[in-house]
Amino acid sequence: MGELIRFSKLQPGYLFSILLGAQILTAVLLPFHVALASEDDNSLALDSASSAGGTIGAASSGPAYGDFNGDGKDDLALGVPGEAVGTGDSITFAGAVNVLYGSSTGLQASGTGGPNDQFWTQDSAGLLDSAEANDNFGSSLATGDFNNDGRDDLGVGVPFENIGSIQDAGAASVLYGSSTGLQSGNDQFWNQDSSSVQDTAEAFDNFANALAGGDFNNDGRDDLAIGVQAEDLGGIEAVGAVNVLYGSSTGLQASGTGGPDDQFWNQDSTGVLDTAEANDQFGFALGAADFNGDDRDDLAVGIPSEAIGTIFGAGAANVLYGSATGLQTSNDQFWNQDSSGVLGSADDSDNFGWALGS
Numbered sequence: 001m002g003e004l005i006r007f008s009k010l011q012p013g014y015l016f017s018i019l020l021g022a023q024i025l026t027a028v029l030l031p032f033h034v035a036l037a038s039e040d041d042n043s044l045a046l047d048s049a050s051s052a053g054g055t056i057g058a059a060s061s062g063p064a065y066g067d068f069n070g071d072g073k074d075d076l077a078l079g080v081p082g083e084a085v086g087t088g089d090s091i092t093f094a095g096a097v098n099v100l101y102g103s104s105t106g107l108q109a110s111g112t113g114g115p116n117d118q119f120w121t122q123d124s125a126g127l128l129d130s131a132e133a134n135d136n137f138g139s140s141l142a143t144g145d146f147n148n149d150g151r152d153d154l155g156v157g158v159p160f161e162n163i164g165s166i167q168d169a170g171a172a173s174v175l176y177g178s179s180t181g182l183q184s185g186n187d188q189f190w191n192q193d194s195s196s197v198q199d200t201a202e203a204f205d206n207f208a209n210a211l212a213g214g215d216f217n218n219d220g221r222d223d224l225a226i227g228v229q230a231e232d233l234g235g236i237e238a239v240g241a242v243n244v245l246y247g248s249s250t251g252l253q254a255s256g257t258g259g260p261d262d263q264f265w266n267q268d269s270t271g272v273l274d275t276a277e278a279n280d281q282f283g284f285a286l287g288a289a290d291f292n293g294d295d296r297d298d299l300a301v302g303i304p305s306e307a308i309g310t311i312f313g314a315g316a317a318n319v320l321y322g323s324a325t326g327l328q329t330s331n332d333q334f335w336n337q338d339s340s341g342v343l344g345s346a347d348d349s350d351n352f353g354w355a356l357g358s
């Protein structure tokens with residue numbers, strides 16, 4: 001059900017009015033039960049969800065870290081997806097990102113020993129698109145040096161962005177680093193209707209609910225994996241998918257110019273283990289790291305609502321390994337708590353793979 005993820009910004013009454021199916025309650029509502037706590041800006045579901053071990057979209061990446069100004073001290077971006085923007089905070093749940101820069105004494109916000117802190121919204125000068133109510137800019141974050149200029153860049157998920165009139169299709173903004181930190185001069189705004197990006201923006205896809213940066217082809221330019229947790233495929237709802245954009249000397253690109261062409265992965269992709277089923281939410285969480293030490297980063301994809309046999313919502317994770325041409329399926333893996341050697345056992349609503357740390 002592609003609309004499930006809308007819960008994070010809907011009223012509890014509406015939630016209860018449509019959440020009647022046992023499957024939803026056990027496998028999907030459970031992860032979001034904390035979302036019912038409040039719709040108040042300062043106690044947004046996305047924040048309170050952390051007590052359950054993850055947050056919507058940010059489950060994979062949490063606060064991002066990277067050296068945005070290239071001074072050798074890592075900096076910290078913090079998503080604030082419930083931030084109200086505009087005069088009188090009139091644009092509610094538009095979302096924002098705070099950035100704190102490192103110094104020899106650690107993070108600081110005064111401009112002492114490092115750049116002054118920053119506050120980004122879609123209404124910040126130079127940033128593409130604009131702040132709209134319920135966009136939830138900052139729901140997910142990922143860092144990487146996408147153009148390999150020695151300064152890390154920041155991907156910002158906006159999973160409830162409308163694309164034209166397509167509600168909650170989702171988008172990702174990318175801000176590039178500079179000697180003075182993140183700046184909007186050459187920022188990008190990606191969605192599934194962007195030129196050359198595979199698939200199509202559809203209502204309630206929630207593109208960019210999760211993000212992970214890694215160098216999947218080891219060309220020195222980091223690449224960006226983008227979760228689309230509520231993607232429908234072939235009439236099957238919310239199976240989930242992952243778009244991958246590869247870096248180039250000019251940053252992320254989807255056309256195959258200066259780097260590999262973009263990819264679109266799901267559990268029905270040729271070679272990917274298991275099968276796309278309704279409400280799996282493949283791509284709910286993402287984690288990138290070099291699991292086999294071949295210098296190419298690999299991608300773990302959380303599928304917290306995956307059924308293992310008849311065990312509903314037990315959860316699983318697919319792992320795709322990097323290669324000289326990018327992510328591929330030749331030695332992919334499908335892990336769950338019933339996998340040989342894995343501790344624990346797959347039980348109803350365990351939600352294995354809800355969050356990934358790498």
Ligand SMILES: [Ca+2]
Nearest residue numbers: 067069071073
């Ligand atoms: Ca820095």
Ligand SMILES: [Ca+2]
Nearest residue numbers: 145147149151
């Ligand atoms: Ca960069």
Ligand SMILES: [Ca+2]
Nearest residue numbers: 215217219221
């Ligand atoms: Ca790369």
Ligand SMILES: [Ca+2]
Nearest residue numbers: 290292294296
């Ligand atoms: Ca690897």
